[in-house]
Amino acid sequence: MSRYSKIGKVIAVMSGKGGVGKSSVTALLACELARRGKKVGVLDADLTGPSIPTMFGVLGKRPETINPGILPVRTEKLGIEVISVNLMLEKPEQPVIWRGPLLSKAIQEFWEEVAWDDPDVLLLDLPPGTGDIPLTVLQAIPLDGVIIVSSPQDLAFLVVKKAVNMVYQLKKPILGLVENMSYVVCPNCGTTIRPFGREKGKEIAASLFIPFLGGLPLDAELSRHCDEGTIEEYENEGVSAIADKIAL
Ligand SMILES: Nc1ncnc2c1ncn2[C@@H]1O[C@H](COP(=O)(O)OP(=O)(O)OP(=O)(O)O)[C@@H](O)[C@H]1O
Numbered sequence: 517m518s519r520y521s522k523i524g525k526v527i528a529v530m531s532g533k534g535g536v537g538k539s540s541v542t543a544l545l546a547c548e549l550a551r552r553g554k555k556v557g558v559l560d561a562d563l564t565g566p567s568i569p570t571m572f573g574v575l576g577k578r579p580e581t582i583n584p585g586i587l588p589v590r591t592e593k594l595g596i597e598v599i600s601v602n603l604m605l606e607k608p609e610q611p612v613i614w615r616g617p618l619l620s621k622a623i624q625e626f627w628e629e630v631a632w633d634d635p636d637v638l639l640l641d642l643p644p645g646t647g648d649i650p651l652t653v654l655q656a657i658p659l660d661g662v663i664i665v666s667s668p669q670d671l672a673f674l675v676v677k678k679a680v681n682m683v684y685q686l687k688k689p690i691l692g693l694v695e696n697m698s699y700v701v702c703p704n705c706g707t708t709i710r711p712f713g714r715e716k717g718k719e720i721a722a723s724l725f726i727p728f729l730g731g732l733p734l735d736a737e738l739s740r741h742c743d744e745g746t747i748e749e750y751e752n753e754g755v756s757a758i759a760d761k762i763a764l
Pocket residue numbers: 531533534535536537538539540541562565567642643644696697732733734735736738739740742743
């Protein structure tokens with residue numbers, strides 16, 4: 517159990533493969549829920565490739581060690597609490613070269629030792645795939661649900677099935693599938709373009725018997741906000757529709 521906090525809902529965000537936008541979706545959902553008045557925490561469980569602190573612009577902040585526990589940092593605009601191994605490194609570019617058991621231990625320590633301010637929702641950004649950390653999280657943390665993120669390429673969908681099957685095997689509830697980079701809206705004429713072909717998320721979700729939560733656009737503005745650490749300023753109706761569906 518989390519020792520020092522009462523946590524409402526614990527939701528893990530997972531993807532079959534890397535680079536599909538799992539961290540972006542985690543951060544966007546956190547922002548949307550915070551805008552709706554929820555107290556939100558984000559645990560960056562992607563220990564070897566953490567990007568959450570950069571997106572929220574909190575890379576320079578340090579979690580405080582209190583007695584007992586570790587205080588997460590807070591984002592400027594929406595007051596989202598964030599904890600990430602990247603906030604604890606001497607230099608953020610330092611790699612975390614740990615083997616599986618150590619990674620699993622670190623996740624368990626984050627889960628137990630962080631003194632959150634009793635968030636309504638805690639989002640866990642998992643590393644891509646079905647390795648040690650997702651296994652630890654699925655086994656050791658009392659999750660209320662898992663959100664699966666994919667992108668519309670066939671290769672991404674192939675591995676989505678693995679992720680979904682892993683969650684099923686560990687008997688955790690799946691809230692649904694988000695298809696990131698689903699389409700592009702032409703900035704000149706507003707036409708929707710689907711660079712990877714038709715929207716496939718709905719079909720894939722149906723074939724896996726999980727809800728389809730919606731698609732998000734491939735948007736240069738989002739990419740810019742992620743890079744500049746200003747994701748809290750980005751709003752999109754697709755994110756809002758997903759938040760409505762998961763109804764946290
Ligand atoms: N919908 C989008 N539109 C534009 N850029 C995006 C979108 N989604 C993600 N990106 C960009 O793609 C990059 C990878 O995104 P992100 O870190 O969220 O992916 P990930 O699946 O979490 O990656 P990893 O495998 O490293 O965990 C980031 O630079 C992000 O800004």
